[in-house]
């Protein structure tokens with residue numbers, strides 16, 4: 118569903134809320150989110166007060182009596198933004214290959230403040246955190262550097278470590294024809310790389326390809342070391358007569374870098390992992406026709422992501 122479809126299908130908050138209700142209670146039985154009881158009554162608000170959901174329910178369990186709506190306990194719960202703006206923002210974000218800044222969202226959607234748009238964008242990113250599984254098959258691993266004010270923007274070798282310490286290493290791991298995983302490695306050390314590789318690559322994966330940087334020799338699990346082959350980038354991009362190269366992880370990096378440079382003036386290192394999640398998720402669902410609903414489902418907390426985690430946003434971001 119692209120932005121046009123979304124604006125047609127969900128012109129008002131009522132349609133959005135109905136859709137979330139269908140996602141939340143697919144069998145049509147509304148259940149109290151607190152006690153799980155299905156004996157509830159509908160409260161109809163006569164006044165259409167701004168910022169108040171019109172469709173409310175009351176739990177009839179005497180010990181509970183919770184009032185709730187379809188958005189209670191979801192990422193939309195405490196938002197003052199109209200739901201149709203959230204839907205539009207999501208449609209924009211899931212399709213924006215190079216991502217979109219909070220400022221652009223603010224402008225496009227007529228959101229009052231930058232802060233509100235920024236907070237919304239981060240909550241959408243939160244729903245994009247992949248739990249995934251371990252990468253397997255042929256996995257390419259490479260690193261790139263993000264941050265600082267690079268004079269080499271758009272040029273220079275991406276594998277060459279910049280001199281400035283302000284740059285942060287991002288490790289990219291990609292299954293051929295499959296998913297990608299980006300991990301921020303603040304210290305750039307072999308043992309941190311090893312930890313990230315062990316956390317995300319299946320120990321019995323078929324093959325692991327990297328460039329010939331010495332760091333990878335030390336970074337591997339003994340099991341993976343047996344499956345490891347390297348291409349020496351100072352000589353060639355692919356080992357002749359083989360499929361040993363890291364070109365597909367590099368294409369994922371190039372989209373990440375163009376996005377980070379193009380859409381964000383400055384990415385705070387503190388939030389880098391959230392941007393990485395966003396790029397990773399978008400890459401991994403790029404062929405999924407249903408990506409709008411799939412992501413919305415996560416935002417509504419229906420996908421297996423605990424609510425507490427979904428809304429756990431440090432105070433500094435509020």
Ligand SMILES: [Zn+2]
Nearest residue numbers: 149152176181
């Ligand atoms: Zn209840």
